[in-house]
Amino acid sequence: xxxxxxxxxxxxxxxxxxxxxxxxxxxxxxxxxxxxxxxxxxxxxxxxxxxxxxxxxxxxxxxxxxxxxxxxxxxxxxxxxxxxxxxxxxxxxxxxxxxxxxxxxxxxxxxxxxxxxxxxx
Amino acid sequence: xxxxxxxxxxxxxxxxxxxxxxxxxxxxxxxxxxxxxxxxxxxxxxxxxxxxxxxxxxxxxxxxxxxxxxxxxxxxxxxxxxxxxxxxxxxxxxxxxxxxxxxxxxxx
Numbered sequence: 001x002x003x004x005x006x007x008x009x010x011x012x013x014x015x016x017x018x019x020x021x022x023x024x025x026x027x028x029x030x031x032x033x034x035x036x037x038x039x040x041x042x043x044x045x046x047x048x049x050x051x052x053x054x055x056x057x058x059x060x061x062x063x064x065x066x067x068x069x070x071x072x073x074x075x076x077x078x079x080x081x082x083x084x085x086x087x088x089x090x091x092x093x094x095x096x097x098x099x100x101x102x103x104x105x106x107x108x109x110x111x112x113x114x115x116x117x118x119x120x121x
Numbered sequence: 122x123x124x125x126x127x128x129x130x131x132x133x134x135x136x137x138x139x140x141x142x143x144x145x146x147x148x149x150x151x152x153x154x155x156x157x158x159x160x161x162x163x164x165x166x167x168x169x170x171x172x173x174x175x176x177x178x179x180x181x182x183x184x185x186x187x188x189x190x191x192x193x194x195x196x197x198x199x200x201x202x203x204x205x206x207x208x209x210x211x212x213x214x215x216x217x218x219x220x221x222x223x224x225x226x227x228x229x
Contacts, residue, residue, distance in 0.1 A: 035219070044209065045209055045224075047220065107171040108156070
């Protein structure tokens, strides 16, 4: 069974940093691009960042470019999101999601259960 | 960046009805790279439809997707109680950024 389990979300002050992790199992991790999607409280879904299967290509939403860094460790089947200079508007549930192929033009499936990041003083 | 606009924002129906949800793109979605997701309260989204009209594994055949270019539709026939949720469309073109519609809430 494919499983994605996020961790690392908690309360952080504005301007602070946080690192999210996602442990993947049940599939050959390096064969798939991975992505982070977030959902602010009571709002819709917003794509954050994506990384290719080999880890050599990354993309970011304009809203997080220069502040967030996506990475992966294919030897440990782990996806990470380093979040710096956090703002109140970064408050959201962050989902780790598999892209159903190594290329970018693929749908998202499955989704992890999410981890909540709250940015507040 | 392709902007997706979903309508209506909220759809009020009853069990047994047919729901028709719309997703309109600001420019043509290449190769029908469009997906639909269902999200219930407190849960992660779940893939329903990909490539505009292909059902994901385990999705009942009362869910169907159609459309191309800039206009796409998710139809849910003979609504079951468990179908009342929020539905999102998403385009996943040849390269990021990926974009989602704002969602349609299907309520009783």
